[in-house]
Amino acid sequence: QQQVKQSPQSLIVQKGGIPIINCAYENTAFDYFPWYQQFPGKGPALLIAIRPDVSEKKEGRFTISFNKSAKQFSLHIMDSQPGDSATYFCAASGAGGNEKLTFGTGTRLTIIP
Amino acid sequence: DTEVTQTPKHLVMGMTNKKSLKCEQHMGHRAMYWYKQKAKKPPELMFVYSYEKLSINESVPSRFSPECPNSSLLNLHLHALQPEDSALYLCASSQDLLTEAFFGQGTRLTVV
Numbered sequence: 001q002q003q004v005k006q007s008p009q010s011l012i013v014q015k016g017g018i019p020i021i022n023c024a025y026e027n028t029a030f031d032y033f034p035w036y037q038q039f040p041g042k043g044p045a046l047l048i049a050i051r052p053d054v055s056e057k058k059e060g061r062f063t064i065s066f067n068k069s070a071k072q073f074s075l076h077i078m079d080s081q082p083g084d085s086a087t088y089f090c091a092a093s094g095a096g097g098n099e100k101l102t103f104g105t106g107t108r109l110t111i112i113p
Numbered sequence: 114d115t116e117v118t119q120t121p122k123h124l125v126m127g128m129t130n131k132k133s134l135k136c137e138q139h140m141g142h143r144a145m146y147w148y149k150q151k152a153k154k155p156p157e158l159m160f161v162y163s164y165e166k167l168s169i170n171e172s173v174p175s176r177f178s179p180e181c182p183n184s185s186l187l188n189l190h191l192h193a194l195q196p197e198d199s200a201l202y203l204c205a206s207s208q209d210l211l212t213e214a215f216f217g218q219g220t221r222l223t224v225v
Contacts, residue, residue, distance in 0.1 A: 041221070043117075093211070099161075100161065
């Protein structure tokens with residue numbers, strides 16, 4: 001019930017391409033879905049987050065798509081750049097005893113020039 | 114200011130040492146967290162403080178002892194650690210338990 005499944009584990013994309021990272025959750029009490037970007041040796045940085053009342057959210061080149069019925073959400077990175085190479089974690093949390101962030105297993109993204 | 118500051122950045126300690134990790138935020142956040150992260154793994158929650166009271170302890174061994182002296186500071190006291198405790202220790206804070214969490218840069222801990 002607490003799991004967040006993330007795929008793929010690693011992803012290599014050409015510069016300018018659109019990497020897509022997918023996450024699926026089981027706990028229907030989750031109502032907050034953030035994405036974190038982490039560079040080696042650094043802490044995770046909050047990238048973008050969505051709540052289930054919308055199906056899509058864009059911030060700059062980053063877009064979250066959310067499918068409540070399928071219990072899935074995904075991160076799309078438009079016009080990807082080598083500087084986007086990092087590990088990306090999805091996460092989920094909610095009220096009623098689910099306040100702690102449950103993280104996905106992470107996706108190591110490499111953007112090649 | 115959206116910064117969570119952790120000190121030290123790196124720490125090497127022996128198994129008999131006592132050391133402390135420090136975390137500070139000045140965003141007025143009332144929830145603060147300690148996470149442990151091993152290489153190529155997601156952060157793993159250790160402790161949560163809400164309004165300066167310990168609200169979640171994820172069954173962490175007693176050799177890790179958290180302390181929240183005030184609403185801006187969070188400490189993690191370390192004693193008699195094992196080599197397998199070597200990891201990146203992350204502090205985070207959020208407005209409350211249900212809002213965005215901001216992470217610090219972490220303390221890279223090596224136990225020898």
